[in-house]
Amino acid sequence: MIDYAWLIPLFPLVSFLLLIIFGKKIREGSSVLSIFFVFLSFILAVLVLIERFSEASVKHKWVWLRAGDVDISFGFEVTALGALMLFIVTLVSLLVHVYSKGYMKGDERLPTFYAYLGLFTFAMLGLVISTNLLQLYIFWELVGLGSFLLIGFYFFKEEAKAAAKKAFIMTRIGDVGLFIGMILIFWYAGSFEYDAIFRAIYTGDLPPYMITITAILIFIGAMGKSGQFPLHTWLPDAMEGPTPVSALIHAATMVAAGVYLVATMFPLFSASTVAMQTVAIVGAFTAIFAASIGLVQTDIKRVLAYSTVSQLGYMMLALGSAGYVAGIFHLTTHAFFKALLFLAAGSVIHAVHTQNINKMGGLQKKMKVTGTLFLIGTLAISGVPLLSGFFSKDEILAATWMNGNYVLFTLAVIAAFLTAFYMFRLYFLVFTGETKTKEEVHESPRVMTYPMIVLGVLAVVAGYINTPWFGTFLGDWLTKDVGFKVEEAHGPVWIMIVATLVSFAGIALAYFIYGKKSISRNWAGGTETSLYNLLKEKYYVDELYNMTVIPITKGIAHVLRLFEVYVVEGIAVLIGSVVKGTSNLGSKLQNGNVQVYGTVTAVSLAVLVIILLYTGGDLR
Known part of the structure; x- marks a missing residue:
């Protein structure tokens, strides 16, 4: 089945094309069509993953461009990491497709929404099976295009348009670094x-x-896609x-693409201490x-x-600390519990029609499935023992x-302490206490809860694939395939104990402040402190960009515009005038x-004879 892995990204592309052409005619049926094609991709990804457990990497490529002795190929490659990513992306995409059937029901642009989902899924899957940096870069940019279309789906809202534009520009800034790094690598x-x-490294x-x-230039590209400081604001x-x-x-x-890029180029990064640090x-x-x-x-x-953003920082920390397996392990577990949390949040928003957590409360009683699943996701991301996030964060x-x-x-x-605290702050404010919403709250339909249940199960069990109880299966499988030496992290037991205590401490503090309410919310000064305002305004990073980077960029753009108008266009006009004048003179001479x-x-x-006499016939 690995030889047919190229079909995995092709199915969502077919879905995208069909919906663009026929979407308006089938309308509600667009969800069924899109789900069907993504389901095909998922089934094939599962078969490829199973086969990849026992088979070596498979690579097929064809010459795309040829210039002298240089061949640029295009094809597909299924490594262990690639097979894992194919499974994760198709699974989460399938569950999101199914969930959207309920969440987006009745939307006038439903076919367009599913078309964009198909394009985005195609781009991400194409990125995963790319055989070289240039092919990866092409799909990398397509991922950016897909995210722009999806983020700005509600284009009639100014906030959505601004957010889509911001995401596109911020990630392009990082992409410039990736592009320059890629060209330099090709040069050498x-x-x-x-x-x-x-091979060139060795x-x-x-x-x-x-x-x-x-390596640092490529990392700048990864920073943009994975929302690392200072390219996180989008x-x-x-x-x-x-x-x-x-x-x-x-x-x-999308956000996992940056981590995947660093992991794929890990031999390059590991050859430089500065880059790793x-x-x-x-x-x-x-x-x-x-x-x-x-x-x-x-x-x-x-x-x-x-x-x-914080969890992606953990993944980068792992890779930079030579924890190749740890970074990929956390990418895997995070995919499940974070998708669960977002879908559960969507279920809440769908019920109460607000995103403000201060206007929620007491929803556990009326949304038992959503509340329980949100709690599972919160426990997992907080690193509570025996859930997936505990094992990967510990590593x-x-x-x-x-x-x-x-x-x-x-x-x-x-x-880790802050994560446990703010996630349980979120849980307690939304699902416990008194009900503050005036909406008629009800549980979401099954088409929305079933995908969450699948993710809830994975948020619990996914962490066991790299534990001693299961023979550290994930680490052994990944390291056997990479072709370079990778050490698995086996730290002292006290690290696990500290991580557990820190997690429980964060949960306990959140409980006493927002759950039991035995500690006042103003225990640290409340909302009047400068620290609170600093955090509320996100350290004023956007304001700093508005005062520095944006004016400077606009100034440079203005200078370049003047250069274009008065120099480039001026030269073009001058050349045109000279040619026109010469042609006018010639036309006057050609009078019959x-x-x-x-x-x-x-x-x-006569002029030619004079020149010959003067030079003696030597015109050199």
Whole structure:
């Protein structure tokens, strides 16, 4: 079945094309058609994953462009990581497609919505099976296009249009780094193929200083897609899109693309200590930075958005600390519990018609399925023992400690405490206490709850695939295939104990403040403190950009515009005038008068004779 893996991204593309052409005619049937094609992709992805457990990597490529001795190929490759990503992306996409059938019911642009979902899924799956950097970059940009369309789906809302534009521009900034890094690699390695790039590292064709430069440039691209500081500001604003879109973009697809890129190029990063430290530092800082902002958010989706930024920081910290398996492990578990949390949040919004958590409360009684599943997702992301997030986060902490990054380890532990606190703050405010909404609250339909139940089960059991109880299956499988040495993180037991205590401490504090309410919310000064305002305004990063980066960029654009108008266009006008004047002169000479022609011929011959006499016949 691996030889047919190219069909996995093809099915969503077919769905996209059919809906673009016939969507208006089938309308409500568009959901069934789209779900059918994504289901085919999922079934094939499962078969490929099963076969990939026992088979080696499969690679098929064909020459796309040829220039001299350089061949640029296009094809598909199924590595262990690729097979895992195919499974995760198709599963989450399928569940989001099914969930959307209930959430988006009655929307006038339903066919368009499903068409965009198909395009986005196609782009992400194409990225996963790419055989080289250039092919990955093409699908990378298509992912950006798909996210732009989905985030701005409610284009009639100014906030949605602004969010889509912001996401597109911010990620393009990172993409410039990726593009430059890719070109530099091609210049030195002579190829975009992964194997050739890694070979150039070991043979010395890619010098050590260039390894560092290209790795950091590629990481800048990953920072944009995965919302790492300082290119993170687009991700929370992307919540303006439909909630199912948030589950797809912020769980297993777009934001995971940056982590996938770093993991794919891990031999390049691991060959540079500076690059690895850069990835780890940015990841750790982003984890605690975003977690602190999540403490004071009042929009249910924005809380989850900042938790996504924070969790992506954990993944980058793991990769930068040489925890290759830990990073991929957390990517896997995060895909399930974060998709669950977003879909459960969508279920709540669907019922109460608001995203403000201060206007919710007491929903557990009326939405038992949603409330229970949200609690499972919250327990998982908080790192509570025996749930998936506990195992993967523990491995990240172990990798960080074993790599000697003690300061970053401390930041990660603090971020774990903050995560448990703000996630249970969210749970208690939404599902416990008195009901504050005036809406007639009811549980979501089965078409919405069933996908959440599947994710709820995975949020519990997914973590066991890389535990000693199951022979650390995931780590052994991934490391056997990568072709380079990867050490699995096995830290001391006290790290697991500390992580557990920190998690329970965060939960307990949230319970006493927002659950039992035995501690006042103003225990740390309330909403009047400068710290609260700093967090509420997200450290004023957007304001800083508005005062510095944007005016500077506009100034440069204005100068370039003047240069274009007065220099480039001026030269073009001058050349045109000269040509026009010359042609006018020529047209006057070409008047049909034989005497004029004879005179011109005689003068020309005379000039030629004079030149020959002067030079002695030597015209060199």
